[in-house]
Amino acid sequence: DADVTQTPRNRITKTGKRIMLECSQTKGHDRMYWYRQDPGLGLRLIYYSFDVKDINKGEISDGYSVSRQAQAKFSLSLESAIPNQTALYFCATRETGGANTGELFFGEGSRLTVL
């Protein structure tokens, strides 16, 4: 089983619909992240969370919201999806403390298409 699990893996929706992407992890990491990947742009950070009570905006948070329901769960919502939110979305986790080198551990990705 994957350490970082994302659901759904693929989703096609229509403009204006609300969408939630979910992420759960078994690594025991405190830090969780949501990125979107677009061709030629690499990965851009949407939101990140250092613990259940700590949520922070990334570089492209407009149009998105998140919820950290528990240490192991971090969900991303699009309240009213629009076509330019069509992308591949990745959840990632990171260790904290002395062993932390900044390495991220990624989920399998969620491909979202907004028509």
Added chain:
Amino acid sequence: AQSVSQHNHHVILSEAASLELGCNYSYGGTVNLFWYVQYPGQHLQLLLKYFSGDPLVKGIKGFEAEFIKSKFSFNLRKPSVQWSDTAEYFCAVKYNAGNMLTFGGGTRLMVKP
């Protein structure tokens, strides 16, 4: 703003050719450096990382990268590529003053058998 540049967006090589992918980052003090690989249809996996010590870092599958501080570069190399190296490669930088990784735009490598 901190940024990471990967100069080659697409690279096509034949098997056994040597590979070098460029990565440059903007100045921002002490850094941790990473190369991630994304095989077709899969998630990103760590190839190698540098955070201190020997600037020549060896990773999995025969890859290595050299941190040249004076050039703000962390180029990825492999002496002889294989068809199975076909993937997208991402350079990423964590500035010690910050809390997150900044990614480059990625380089798509295609290796012809």
